[in-house]
Amino acid sequence: xxxxxxxxxxxxxxxxxxxxxxxxxxxxxxxxxxxGEVVALLGPSxxxxxxxxxxxxxxxxxxxxQVSLDGELVFDTRWLRNDLRRLRLxxxxxxxxxxxLLPFLNATDxxxxxxxxxxxxxxxxxxxxxxxxxxxxxxNRARAMPALLSGGEAQRVAIARALANTPRIxxxxxxxxxxxxxxxxxxxxxxxxxxxEQEACIIAVTHxxxxxxxxxxxxxxxxxxxxxxx
Amino acid sequence: xxxxxxxVRHNLFRFVLTCLGLGLLMTVVLAMMGIYNGxxxxxxxxxxxxxxxxxxxxxxxxxxFAEASKIPDDTRDAVARLxxxxxxxxxxxQTIEAPFKGATLRLYAIGYERGRLGGPRxxxxxxxxxxxxxxxxxxxxxxxxxxxxxxxxxxxxxxxGLVKDTMNSxxxxxxxxxxxDAQVLQTQLAPPAARVQAARGVAGxxxxxxxxxxxxxxxxxxxxSVVQTVRQWKHLSALTQADQEDILxxxxxxxxxxxxxxxxxxxxxxxxxxxxxxIYTMTMEKLKQIATLKLIxxxxxxxxGLIVQQSVAxxxxxxxxxxxxxxTVKDYFPRRVLLEPVNALVLTGIILAVCVxxxxxxxxxxxxxxxxxxxxx
Ligand SMILES: Nc1ncnc2c1ncn2[C@@H]1O[C@H](COP(=O)(O)OP(=O)(O)OP(=O)(O)O)[C@@H](O)[C@H]1O
Ligand SMILES: [Mg+2]
Numbered sequence: 001x002x003x004x005x006x007x008x009x010x011x012x013x014x015x016x017x018x019x020x021x022x023x024x025x026x027x028x029x030x031x032x033x034x035x036g037e038v039v040a041l042l043g044p045s046x047x048x049x050x051x052x053x054x055x056x057x058x059x060x061x062x063x064x065x066q067v068s069l070d071g072e073l074v075f076d077t078r079w080l081r082n083d084l085r086r087l088r089l090x091x092x093x094x095x096x097x098x099x100x101l102l103p104f105l106n107a108t109d110x111x112x113x114x115x116x117x118x119x120x121x122x123x124x125x126x127x128x129x130x131x132x133x134x135x136x137x138x139x140n141r142a143r144a145m146p147a148l149l150s151g152g153e154a155q156r157v158a159i160a161r162a163l164a165n166t167p168r169i170x171x172x173x174x175x176x177x178x179x180x181x182x183x184x185x186x187x188x189x190x191x192x193x194x195x196x197e198q199e200a201c202i203i204a205v206t207h208x209x210x211x212x213x214x215x216x217x218x219x220x221x222x223x224x225x226x227x228x229x230x
Numbered sequence: 231x232x233x234x235x236x237x238v239r240h241n242l243f244r245f246v247l248t249c250l251g252l253g254l255l256m257t258v259v260l261a262m263m264g265i266y267n268g269x270x271x272x273x274x275x276x277x278x279x280x281x282x283x284x285x286x287x288x289x290x291x292x293x294x295f296a297e298a299s300k301i302p303d304d305t306r307d308a309v310a311r312l313x314x315x316x317x318x319x320x321x322x323x324q325t326i327e328a329p330f331k332g333a334t335l336r337l338y339a340i341g342y343e344r345g346r347l348g349g350p351r352x353x354x355x356x357x358x359x360x361x362x363x364x365x366x367x368x369x370x371x372x373x374x375x376x377x378x379x380x381x382x383x384x385x386x387x388x389x390x391g392l393v394k395d396t397m398n399s400x401x402x403x404x405x406x407x408x409x410x411d412a413q414v415l416q417t418q419l420a421p422p423a424a425r426v427q428a429a430r431g432v433a434g435x436x437x438x439x440x441x442x443x444x445x446x447x448x449x450x451x452x453x454x455s456v457v458q459t460v461r462q463w464k465h466l467s468a469l470t471q472a473d474q475e476d477i478l479x480x481x482x483x484x485x486x487x488x489x490x491x492x493x494x495x496x497x498x499x500x501x502x503x504x505x506x507x508x509i510y511t512m513t514m515e516k517l518k519q520i521a522t523l524k525l526i527x528x529x530x531x532x533x534x535g536l537i538v539q540q541s542v543a544x545x546x547x548x549x550x551x552x553x554x555x556x557x558t559v560k561d562y563f564p565r566r567v568l569l570e571p572v573n574a575l576v577l578t579g580i581i582l583a584v585c586v587x588x589x590x591x592x593x594x595x596x597x598x599x600x601x602x603x604x605x606x607x
């Protein structure tokens with residue numbers, strides 16, 4: 001079965017600065033990720049992992065090349081900052097190394113916030129947030145403030161937030177770095193399940209050897225170039 | 231959901247503490263405004279008290295409130311005989327110091343002729359002057375009560391009545407005494423050189439002078455025409471009541487207005503800087519959260535709202551606290567603190583503007599934040 005290509009990157013390059021100080025973070029890079037796929041970005045420090053994630057996440061624009069997300073060509077001249085923001089809200093979910101929950105909102109409201117930003121009513125947002133928390137098995141902590149959640153609970157709330165608007169792309173920077181290996185395994189299994197159920201793709205930057213077997217494909221970055229391993 | 235409110239609730243203690251600090255600052259600002267109002271109103275009280283229409287004063291002077299004015303005390307008869315004048319009275323003003331119960335009081339002594347213009351207006355306790363000597367009607371702020379006695383010059387006076395809110399622009403409480411007593415006091419308290427001259431009988435140095443003659447006119451008489459008539463007399467000049475009030479505001483109150491205005495300006499600047507600083511640090515602490523908000527797709531409006539709303543809340547709560555505080559403590563101030571609703575309104579406007587401007591710095595920092603910083607790594 002041919003699965004839909006969700007992230008399609010062609011000839012992307014990114015350089016910072018100019019002249020002597022020019023840094024080529026990414027060079028002529030091609031990458032395709034399909035619906036339901038869970039892939040890892042690996043590579044030494046400075047190899048361009050975060051830069052690539054930022055480009056896919058519509059946070060920075062590439063210097064050269066094309067990026068298509070879910071069939072739409074982004075970063076050509078007609079895209080405005082505000083459209084990119086909207087695209088992030090609707091299509092992309094972010095999971096951070098630290099959970100990055102807003103400390104002044106309880107677990108449910110952290111999730112409900114992105115739903116309300118996307119235009120859901122308060123009641124709808126609350127209902128869906130509770131559903132998601134239940135689904136991620138942290139429903140019992142729905143009213144807790146982030147500071148009172150354990151690392152694993154907080155990360156699951158953060159995943160619930162990333163999933164709230166049923167994104168097609170989930171980007172994760174070191175999603176399991178703050179978790180022990182058992183918890184990390186559980187989170188990875190969860191992400192795999194989500195990818196399959198929601199037809200989303202997951203791209204994660206990781207250094208975590210223990211969870212590499214949970215990925216469909218591993219991409220090694222070196223000096224801004226890609227080597228496909230599996 | 232309102233993020234500003236949630237964040238405040240989450241950090242309630244710090245917010246309250248900050249508001250309290252700001253509230254104290256606002257209290258001082260309000261006190262300044264109140265003191266200024268009180269000053270103007272008190273100063274005008276003294277001029278308004280005699281309920282006069284014109285003031286006859288020494289030629290080439292601006293009257294007793296702006297500078298020394300000395301005119302012979304028979305001027306009153308001349309003024310009273312003028313066409314259109316209903317009543318006239320001589321009046322003297324001098325600032326004196328007198329020991330009372332171990333402290334030295336500064337008092338503003340007003341001498342007037344009993345039964346004529348110039349006496350105390352509303353007596354709140356006791357009675358007016360009835361004897362021709364050694365009685366006083368005193369402003370309550372002087373700290374004396376009915377029956378108290380005080381030595382002024384070489385004589386002992388007793389307090390027979392109290393008035394309120396009557397003081398000069400320096401805040402010295404007024405005392406009313408008979409013109410005769412006031413003139414005696416003037417010679418007794420005059421510097422030695424002047425006394426020697428008076429003893430020698432040098433002209434113009436005799437005690438029989440007054441500061442001004444005030445007159446009330448018949449209805450329908452034009453004050454300006456009477457003033458013109460008086461101005462033709464040698465050594466005398468005249469002012470209408472409106473002129474006199476104007477002069478007072480200009481000469482005496484203007485200086486205070488400038489001083490207090492300067493203080494107010496400084497205080498408001500300090501408040502603005504403090505608010506800006508607080509908002510700025512509050513924003514800096516939240517940069518990571520703001521980056522996260524941007525990353526998950528929150529519009530700028532949400533982020534600006536978070537900062538500006540908190541800033542305005544800070545200002546409004548601070549101002550509210552300031553108002554409550556000043557209303558509680560205003561009676562303990564040495565000077566009258568007179569607050570009018572318009573002051574609170576104006577200050578609210580200023581503070582709101584300051585808050586919005588001050589949050590500009592924070593907003594700028596917040597909008598510059600790269601959403602990528604939320605990802606870390
Ligand atoms: N904003 C920037 N300005 C200039 N150079 C940058 C900028 N961001 C990244 N770089 C450079 O681009 C290269 C790739 O950086 P990137 O952050 O993508 O690496 P990384 O693979 O994420 O590294 P790490 O594993 O340490 O997080 C590095 O040499 C880095 O110094
Ligand atoms: Mg990185």
